[in-house]
Every structure is written in C-alpha cells, then in structure tokens.
Amino acid sequence: MNFFNQIDFDYLLILSTAYLFVSASVARYGSMREVGGRKTLLISLFLTPVSGLIYVLGSQPKDTLKITHYRCPECGLEYTDGHLHCPSCKKEGKKIRLIKFSMRTY
Ligand SMILES: [Zn+2]
Incomplete structure (x- = not known):
C-alpha cells in the first residue's frame, strides 16, 4: 500500500x-x-x-505605445494632457468639453 x-x-x-x-x-x-x-x-x-x-x-505587444489625446469638437485642437475643457475656447469664454480618444504608435 x-x-x-x-x-x-x-x-x-x-x-x-x-x-x-x-x-x-x-x-x-x-x-x-x-x-x-x-x-x-x-x-x-x-x-x-x-x-x-x-x-x-490576446494582448498587445509591449512596444506599442498607447497615447491618449483630447480633441476639442469646437476648434479642432488636440491636447495630450488631460484638460477638462478646451483652454483655447476658454479664452473666448466658451466651455467646450474635450473628447478623449486613444491611439497606438509603434
Ligand atoms: Zn477649442
């Protein structure tokens, strides 16, 4: 046993x-x-x-960089840092909320 x-x-x-x-x-x-x-x-x-x-x-290879952009739907300007509202439009007294989008670069 x-x-x-x-x-x-x-x-x-x-x-x-x-x-x-x-x-x-x-x-x-x-x-x-x-x-x-x-x-x-x-x-x-x-x-x-x-x-x-x-x-x-199922995951991405490490050498791809995920970059987050913020685009203003009003003036079309893009920002890489996270503003809540477009600084350019803010000067003109408009409060435009930025749209967040991300993309990948190699
Ligand atoms: Zn703007």
Whole structure:
C-alpha cells in the first residue's frame, strides 16, 4: 500500500513541477507583452497555463505605445494632457468639453 502511495506522491510532485515550469514560461512570455509577467503568472497558476497563454496572445505587444489625446469638437485642437475643457475656447469664454480618444504608435 505504501509503495503505491509513494508513486502517487512522486507523480504529483512531477506534475506540479511541470505545471509551475509551464506557468513560468507563459509568464516570461507575458512580460514581453502589455499584460506583464506577474499578472500572466497569476492567471497561469490559478486558471491553468492555457488560459494564461490565451490571455497573453490576446494582448498587445509591449512596444506599442498607447497615447491618449483630447480633441476639442469646437476648434479642432488636440491636447495630450488631460484638460477638462478646451483652454483655447476658454479664452473666448466658451466651455467646450474635450473628447478623449486613444491611439497606438509603434
Ligand atoms: Zn477649442
């Protein structure tokens, strides 16, 4: 009986080691992506490495920069910093709310 228990334990140990190894590999791949390695590692550990891999593949590569712009619908000016109202229109006494939009550059 003890003999079989020992085999079970070894098998479990090998399986969990392999599981950790695969998770770490997926996490290393994830660190090159926008999702980041730590988040990928957690997903891989708790929701299997397959889920982690799908998550990584669905994310953007890290070298793409997400830039947020703010455009004024009144004068058409664009701003990169977050004004609530258009500073240009504000000078003319108009309160125009800026529209936020983001784009990606490589
Ligand atoms: Zn404006």
